[in-house]
Amino acid sequence: MSIARGSKSFAAASKLFDRATRERAWLLYAWCRKCDDVADGQDHGHGMSRVEDAPARVAQLRALTHAAFRDEPTGDPAFDGLAVVVRETRMPQRFADDLIDGFQLDADEWRPRSEADLYRYCYHVAGAVGCMMAVVMGIDPADDVVLDRACDLGLAFQLANIARDIEEDDRAGRCYLPDEWLAEMDVPPGQHMKPPFRSRLTVLARRLAARASLHEESARGGTPALSWRSAWAVLAAAGIYGDIAREVAKRGDHAWDHRVTTSKADKLGWIARAAGQAWRRNRYAAIPRDPVLWNRPRG
Template identity: 35%
Template sequence: MIAETDLEHCRNAIRTGSLSFYAASRVLPARVRDPALALYAFCRLADDLVDEGSEKVGAVLSLHERLDLAYAGRPRNAPADRAFAAIVEDFEMPRALPDALLEGLAWDARGDRYATLSQVRDYSARVASAVGAMMCVLMRVRDADALARACDLGVAMQLTNIARDVGEDARAGRLYLPTDWFAEARLDPECFLREPLPLDEVRRMVSRLLSEARRLYIRSEPGIAALPLDARTGIWSARLIYGAIGTEVRRAGCDSVSHRAHTGTLQKAWLMGRAGVRSVTSSVLPKQAVLHAPPLAETAFLVEATRRADRVPHRAAALLSVIADLNSHDASGTRSIGA
């Protein structure tokens, strides 16, 4: 069980670090909201350590050690670590899920770029769908169809993040748009990173990414009806708030180089009201066939790991391989996935 002082620390971390999730979490039932805040606080800690730290390899190694300690029941003496260890114990959290998240963060530390949309989905599966699968665990949901749709939602949300942050990422030397798209547009990615401009070709790439996100948002929706009734409004809120970010990007002409789209407080409140309505209506509508669609190829491993409810790190070799690679390459260099 999470100590109240640790939970308050996690709540404060999310209130300042992830406004969209914090807003959505407020309409989750306490039995889901409190462990979800602990989960997101640990994920935020991990992301910040890798993204903002000067020693990215050390950050990944430290996080791997912290996961080992949490799963051994001996967490580091820090609020987020203690809270995460509590949810590992209380919910039998499969180790493959946080390992997948850390693998994605290690790809960030290595400076990977992604040639194809499928590879961008691979990355999104790790840094976002793994969190969606962990949220299902916190709701005591291990049904394969519900998990597959939760993973769809995670990928959709991450694609939205990428589409919104093209300029911000470029100015930090990061590129998540598929490099194949640059080749098709006869643009040099290095030139774009040196001088990020809202070129028509880049706007079209942003539009393509948002279209893929929309496809996956639609695929994800029947899965929300498979979640516990009192948790659906919170998940619908997250889906609608992130979808609205994509809408704002489109309203700006898909220029996410000059502008960074966001949703305001009143807009979030309106969307959360819509989420409550959708929760009710989705409960009485017939199940859609897409509920039973197989998971994306890129997220299937997450669905299988969650169904097993196995805390043994079956995918540890993949993570350790990336960590070994980080140790043997200059972490400041850029690489293509799989290179």
């Protein structure tokens, strides 16, 4: 199954959904995975490589996605599956366009200058997906309050991924650490993986992990709007992905010696813990969204 090859964490959490939500989530994931693989020359999220025709690839993804939203056959199961999700959920096209805009940023070899730029990128490649997942879980596309919390979860996931994948991204010629952060730490452009700067890189990775934790906690405030099973899945995913950021911070200078992963036992632990959290999810309604957190763009 595509989802099991691409993300064991999402595969584990998605099994907690009711059947209809789970199938829609898998179809949405298959489209996201296909877009990511095509844009980055990957196979189920692995083996990222430079591609010479990145802008053309993104243009193709956008054209096929728009065809899916028009309910036109594309000949590609991932995009035809997206069309099913759109028909069944009233999915707004703006979120899909926002995600593809993220692939365009990478195709243009863009990199963030400021922390706000970093959040903008995280929104495009993950926050928008959080919003789409909320719609799949039955949230009204006009409910900005809950969508903000769903976006927070996507931001938390992406910040954790960036912290974990700094070395892998560097090998592919990419860096998502803001230029202003690197300048603050007196790290020359393109030199952040060099041994003399490892302790400074650790400071920035822990900063990413701290930011991820803030958005992870904020995301819990959206779970009272979900069914119990959807809340269970969301809370399990939050804990599983949150552990990635926490482990990066814990490892310090050795965070990139070996890729950070969560074990099967850790995943099962979070699935069990999240069940209880889901039963008590109404308590999260009292968590106000911190006004200092980055706000997603409105459609």
